Amino acid sequence: MEKLKYEKPIISKITAGVPNKFGLPAKQKIISEIDGIPVPKLMEEFGSPLFVLSEKTIKDTYAEAKQAFETRYPKVQFAWSYKTNYLDAICSVFHDEGSWAEVVSGFEFEKALSNGVNGSNIIFNGPDKSEEDLTMAINHNACIHIDHFDELYLLIETTRKLNKKARVAIRVNLDAGIYPIWDRFGFNYENGEAWNAINRIMLAENLEMIGLHTHIGTYIMVASAYAIAATKLSNLYMAIHKKFDHWLKYIDLGGGFASKNTLKGAYMPGSETCPTFDEYAEAISNAIISSEIPHENLPVLFLETGRALIDDAGYLLTTVLANKRSTQGRRTMVIDAGVNLLFTSFWYNLGVFPSKEVSSHVEESTIYGPLCMNIDVIRDAINFPHAKVGDQLVIERVGAYNMTQWMQFITFRPNVILIDLEGKTHIIRKKENLDSLQSFELNPKR
Amino acid sequence: MAKQKITLAVTGLNNTDNPGPGVPVIRGAKESEDFDVRVIGLVYENLEPGIYMEDLCDRIFQIPYPSSGSDELIERIEQIHQQEKIDVLIPNFDAELFSFMKNEQRLLDKEIHTFLPSLKQFQERDKDKLAEYGKKYGVKVPGSINLGTINQISDLEDKFDYPVMIKGQFYDAYEAGNEEQVKQAFYKISAKWGFPVIAQEFVKGTEVNVIALGDGKGNTIAAVPMRKQYITDKGKAWGGITLADEKMMELTRMLIQKTKWKGGMELELIKTNSGEYYLIEINPRIPAWVYLAVGAGQNIPDALIKLALGWDVKPMTKYKIGKMFVRYSFDMIVDLEKFAAISMNKEI
Amino acid sequence: MKITEEIKISDNGFVFNSKTGDSFNLNPLGLELIKQIANDKDFDIIRSEMLEKYDIDDLTFEKDFYEFCALLKHHQITLQDDPLNFV
Known part of the structure; x- marks a missing residue:
């Protein structure tokens, strides 16, 4: 006689009335x-x-993000966020797709160079840039995103020593209606600090101001926050043109797009509640296009999305x-x-x-x-x-x-x-x- | 004329001290002059009182919480639909609305009709966006600050006098009379509901509410204003009375007209001593005191079913003024078999 | 191991403990085993019958059986002896 299929003996307590977060036994998903x-x-x-890691998923996700932005905005450039995953093979996949590199340390900078990224295609962010780091960045003509005044003055000093020009942007922190506000990085928009920094940079002979950067936070679940950020950067972009007759090259909205993971404490699964690339792209593109900036002077839109592209x-x-x-x-x-x-x-x-x-x-x-x-x-x-x-x-x-x-x-x-x-x-x-x-x-x- | 037979599925049979609207919605539907309603009760828990009430539901099914994923919830509904052929579904929980709104078309393809607000309508009334909402639609709302950190208390003190209301994004509200109480409420709420925590100006006056039904085209199909006469420590009305207040009605019709609200709703308002109305909150569904509206002459569940089925429904403008509801608790005696059946088989 | 007197077991696997008011559900093999235990059958006999009937090896069954018994004890379905009485 053939034996019956065995199933482990189980007894489970029936919890009366108490809200059971799980309800009915769910159908079990299998990844085989x-x-x-x-x-x-x-x-x-x-x-x-x-x-x-699946190269196919990386490429599909990247294509989706790229399409979302490029169908809505004329000039888009992604920069791969090294800290998210800086294994060389992964960086290469992104660079082959056309991504620049976004780095936050001398180590990451060197890694990007060793991956064959042209120095002028490296965005150098972060609050920790030593004189040696800045020297390397200046020599490689990178885009240096200044985080604070001490760094600004160190940079001016370094350019003098080297007798070279540096290409710079500032990181701006701003109230985009989300919490917490990340005001520990960069120069504040609302209290005029960012505008002061810009004025100082425009007077510095060895600094060429080429862009504006912000990064409003991480795992941002409301696309509209990016619209507020993009509008504020667009205001600065126009103000620079009006005062100095100077058009910047780019606006960099950083990263922070949510992946489909579920945050602890969230009621609904992240795969249902996180905005899509289309929603982020719609919010950002609309905000810049409908700002005062004339169409022929629209900046290149930089994005440093990491998590949403690789998670x-x-x-x-x-x-x-x-x-x-x-x-x-x-x-x-x-x-x-x-x-x-x-x-x-x-x-x-x-x-x-x-x-x-x-x-x-x-x-x-x-x-x-x-x-x-x-x-x-x-x-x-x-x-x-x-x-x-x-x-x-x-x-x-x-x-x-x-x-x-x-x-x-x-x-x-x-x-x-x-x-x-x-x-x-x-x-x-x-x-x-x-x-x-x-x-x-x-x-x-x- | 013979009544049309329909099958109605309803959630929220938790008639506890924090009651869901399921039971009064069913009562309203059963009093319809046009429908002969067969009721499918959908429950999350095995002790929801509606399961045990005699002659309330024809069938009971347990469904999975939306937190386990909308797909699972909708698949379970579809599975029940195969057996029972649901014509209309009325969800009554805030937490499940998102899943049902998102899957409105999928349900309709199976001929399960709902009548829910759009995601945009649903999201723009979020508590932390009330100030924008008030500005956009021209309603007075209390001043508010969205708090991300405790350091913003000084902003709050610059802007408002104590007391202030400290609220969570989804639930919970505390009155705070000083900085210390604001801090306490802030920590309690942020731990449970996340950020932002909303600090709202305290508007002195009487709390009044309107239950209403919008047809999605800007018409107010039903609206009944009420004042809570007795409020429990959970903030729930345990007694209320219908009011004759044309200003409240005007405000309701104006909001529904401008937002083209679709579905049931409840407006929570504060009427100040000088006769001004401040909008405190909009609940995007039928409230638990809906049976007062039925008793006052506006059968909102019946009208909502008709709208869901695509009938042409004329606005109801009359209701009896001074009708009251008094809620009471009642101990049912039930057998273990029913409890065992819902717990073991997930259906009765 | 004895099932306490207050335990009522239904054929659909619903278990009610009238002393504590708790209720439980059993899967089919759990139901089968609890009935054997209630009949005072020895573990060795239960095991040999189960190995005969089901497609399972003896060590896995032994492990599952004792985990099941530990749960019965935890839920006060079987009589509790003093855990520090090392006999």
């Missing part, structure tokens, strides 16, 4: 393959955990290490990827999915990483089917920030692979080993 390659095959070849292209494949019951009877599961690899798990409810049908019974569970640290929680509450030890899971939308903010802790950081457009896999960052880590160390005792 990435760009046509089965998850078990990827893990067999490259190990677990494993970061996987969806990244996956983390991981393996179940153990299942446990807490003393409260709550189901918990330990996986082999921890918060040291998933910095974004601190503010997102990341999507975690089985790679195959595991069980029809779902239960509210906590997912822990493998670190012996109490903070190592990937999801504190997720409706999840009963997975067995060794089952392979996929965490989606992890392409942004995780591969730059990760830290080496307790064990090695894993392989990162890219699946190219032909469906071929390439290791783009090798798993660390004892030698690679110890190569930085010096031991005076031996």
Whole structure:
């Protein structure tokens, strides 16, 4: 006689009346393959955990963003935000698509140069620019976005020493109707600080003012905030023309577009509530086009979108290490990827999915990483089917920030692979080993 | 003439001390002169009182919370529709409106009719945009500041005298009489509802409300003004009386005309001693006290069903003045079987 | 291991504890097992019957069975012995 299909015995308490955030057991989504390659095959070849990036998703997302803006505005230039993901292979994908580089440190600047980016196509942002950094930027004719007055004066001094001109813009902070207002970076619009800085720059003989920059925040869920920002920068753009008879080359609206991840505390999934590229593009383009700026003098629109372009292209494949019951009877599961690899798990409810049908019974569970640290929680509450030890899971939308903010802790950081457009896999960052880590160390005792 | 048979699906059967409007909506629909209504109750929880009320619903189904994704919610509705053939769906929860508005066409393709405001109408009445709303449509609104940090309290003190109202974007409101209370309310609300926290000028006067129904073309199909006579500590009306107030009616008709509001709504107003009206909030759905309007002669649920089905509905202009509602609590005795059935089978 | 007297088990898997007022639901195998436990069957017998009937290995079944029993105890469905009575 053929044996019956086994399903793990379960008893669960019926909570009376208390609002149960989850309601009915949801249909379980499964991610069994990435760009046509089965998850078990990827893990067999490259190990677990494993970061996987899809070139196809990157290119599709980039094309979508580009189209959204280019169909609404005549001159658009993207600059790849290095801090979001500066693995060389990823930067190259963006540069091949025509993206400039947006960097915030001397290290990132050098990385962009080594990736073959022409210095004049590098935007240098951030509050930390040393004299050496500024010298490098001036020598490479980069676009230096000044953050504060001390930097402005250091720059004037450096140009004098070098007897060279610097191409500059200022970062402007402004009230775009969103909270919190990021007023710690740049010069304030509303209190006239930005206008003062512009006047000082226009008088400096070695500074060529070429643009205006703002970055209103991160994960901005209302497209209209960008319209306010674009309008305010357009006002400055016109004011500079009126006073100095000088047309700037560009307006840079920074980044901050939301990806489709769900922020912790959000009621609805991010995939439903986050604005689309079309909505952002509509708000920004309309604001600039309907400003006072004459059509023939419209600036180039720079965008430094990082997260929204790369988050969806990244996956983390991981393996179940153990299942446990807490003393409260709550189901918990330990996986082999921890918060040291998933910095974004601190503010997102990341999507975690089985790679195959595991069980029809779902239960509210906590997912822990493998670190012996109490903070190592990937999801504190997720409706999840009963997975067995060794089952392979996929965490989606992890392409942004995780591969730059990760830290080496307790064990090695894993392989990162890219699946190219032909469906071929390439290791783009090798798993660390004892030698690679110890190569930085010096031991005076031996 | 025989009544037309229809199947009506309704959410919000939680007639608790923070009541949803589902039960009074069903009562109104059942009193329709034109429809013979078969009622499908849609519930999120197994203790929603509407499940256990005799002769209220013909069938009960549990549905997943919209927070698990609109698709799951809509798929469940479609699955119920296959069995029950829903003609009209009236959602009654703020949290689910977004999902139903977004999927209006998908439901209509399956011949499930709704009558909801557009996303634009829904979003422009957000609490943190009330000042713009007031300016755009020419209504007085209390002065307000959107607070992003506690440091803005000094701005607030420059602009308003205490007390002020401190409100969350979605829910919650506290009256604060000094800086310390503002801080407390700010932390409590921002932890729960995020930013901005809205600080609103305190307007002294009487709270009055209007329940209304707009046809989406600018016509006010129904409108009944009411004053709350007794308010619980949760801010819910436990008794109210219909008013004869032409100014409130004018304001309502003007707003519906200018915004072309589609669907049910509730205007929350403060009437000052000098007879001015300040708009405090717009609820984008039928409020829980809708049965007072039915009792006063305007069957709003019935009219909403007709609009959803594409009937031509003439505006109702008359209602009985001085009609009251008094809410009460009532203990039903129910058997464990019903609880077991909804908990185990997700339907009754 | 004994099921407490106050527990009522319905054939659809609904469990009601009349002492605490809590209710629970069981999946089909949970229902099957709880009935065996209620009949005072030994673990060894339950296991051999289950291995006969279902497509499952003995170690996985043992692990699942004891997790299930721990939950029954946690929910006060089975009688509680003193956990520090190390016999």
